[in-house]
Amino acid sequence: MENILIAGANGITGKQIVNLLKxxxxxxxxxxxxxxxxxxxxxxxxxxxxxxxxxxDLTHAVKGADKVLFAAGSGGKNVVEVDQEGAKRLMAxxxxxxxxxxxMLSTMGADNPQAxxxxxxxxxxxxNADEYLRSSDLNYTIIRPGTLNNSQGKGKIELSEKLNKQGKISRADVAQTLVRALHDDAPNNSTFEIIQGNTLIGEAMNELNMSVN
Structure with a gap:
C-alpha cells in the first residue's frame, strides 16, 4: 500500500478523502x-x-510519503501564505x-483570476500554486472543481481540461475524484475542471487519459 500525505485532512473535503483512503x-x-x-x-x-x-518548515511531513494530496485552504484568511506559499513549500x-x-485540489477560475x-x-x-506545480518537475494532477456543496455524492461528473461553463459539484464527488487521481493509471501531468455530471468518475478520467496520451 502507498502512503498518502493529505494536507488539509481536517477540512470538510479532507476528512472525506481520509475516509476514502482508509x-x-x-x-x-x-x-x-x-x-x-x-x-x-x-x-x-x-x-x-x-x-x-x-x-x-515541512521537511518532516513528507517523510515516508509515496504521494501527496493537497486539499488545504485558508478559508480566505491568509491566501498568499497558505493557499499559495504553503502549497509551494509542500511541493518543494x-x-x-x-x-x-x-x-492538487485547485478551483475553477484559477486560470483567469480577474474574471x-x-x-x-x-x-x-x-x-500561482498551480503554475508552480506544473513547472516543478513533479508528476502531478491538478483538479479544478466548480462551486462546492455538501450534497450527497453521485459518483458521476462532467470533466474536461476546460469546461467553458459554470457548475456545482459535491465535496463527496470531488474527494472521490482526488483519490482516483492518485492511481498510477490516472491522468498524469494534467489539469482539468469538474462539475456534477452523468459520467462515472473513473470512466471520465479514463476518457481524459486516452485523449491526452
Missing part, C-alpha cells in the same frame, strides 16, 4: 494537521498523523523527497 486496498492515509487537538480524532480512527504547519519538500505524485469578482486574490493564489 477504506482503500491501495492506499494508507497520513493526515497532516496543524494543531495538537486535531490529532486525536484521527488517531482514534487508527489513521496515521503528522503535525505540520504550511507556513513553516515533496520534490526533495522524490514523491511519486502530487495531486471572478470579489475573489481575485484567492484565484491568483491558486493560479
Amino acid at each position: 477504506a482503500s486496498q491501495y492506499f494508507n492515509p497520513i493526515a497532516m494537521v496543524r494543531k495538537e487537538a486535531q490529532l486525536n480524532q484521527f488517531k482514534a480512527d487508527g489513521v496515521e498523523t503528522v503535525l505540520a504547519d504550511l507556513t513553516k 519538500v515533496s520534490k526533495m523527497a522524490k514523491v511519486k505524485k502530487f495531486v 471572478v469578482e470579489g475573489m481575485e486574490d484567492y484565484m491568483k493564489a491558486k493560479q
Whole structure:
C-alpha cells in the first residue's frame, strides 16, 4: 500500500478523502494537521498523523510519503501564505523527497483570476500554486472543481481540461475524484475542471487519459 500525505485532512473535503483512503486496498492515509487537538480524532480512527504547519518548515511531513494530496485552504484568511506559499513549500519538500505524485485540489477560475469578482486574490493564489506545480518537475494532477456543496455524492461528473461553463459539484464527488487521481493509471501531468455530471468518475478520467496520451 502507498502512503498518502493529505494536507488539509481536517477540512470538510479532507476528512472525506481520509475516509476514502482508509477504506482503500491501495492506499494508507497520513493526515497532516496543524494543531495538537486535531490529532486525536484521527488517531482514534487508527489513521496515521503528522503535525505540520504550511507556513513553516515541512521537511518532516513528507517523510515516508509515496504521494501527496493537497486539499488545504485558508478559508480566505491568509491566501498568499497558505493557499499559495504553503502549497509551494509542500511541493518543494515533496520534490526533495522524490514523491511519486502530487495531486492538487485547485478551483475553477484559477486560470483567469480577474474574471471572478470579489475573489481575485484567492484565484491568483491558486493560479500561482498551480503554475508552480506544473513547472516543478513533479508528476502531478491538478483538479479544478466548480462551486462546492455538501450534497450527497453521485459518483458521476462532467470533466474536461476546460469546461467553458459554470457548475456545482459535491465535496463527496470531488474527494472521490482526488483519490482516483492518485492511481498510477490516472491522468498524469494534467489539469482539468469538474462539475456534477452523468459520467462515472473513473470512466471520465479514463476518457481524459486516452485523449491526452
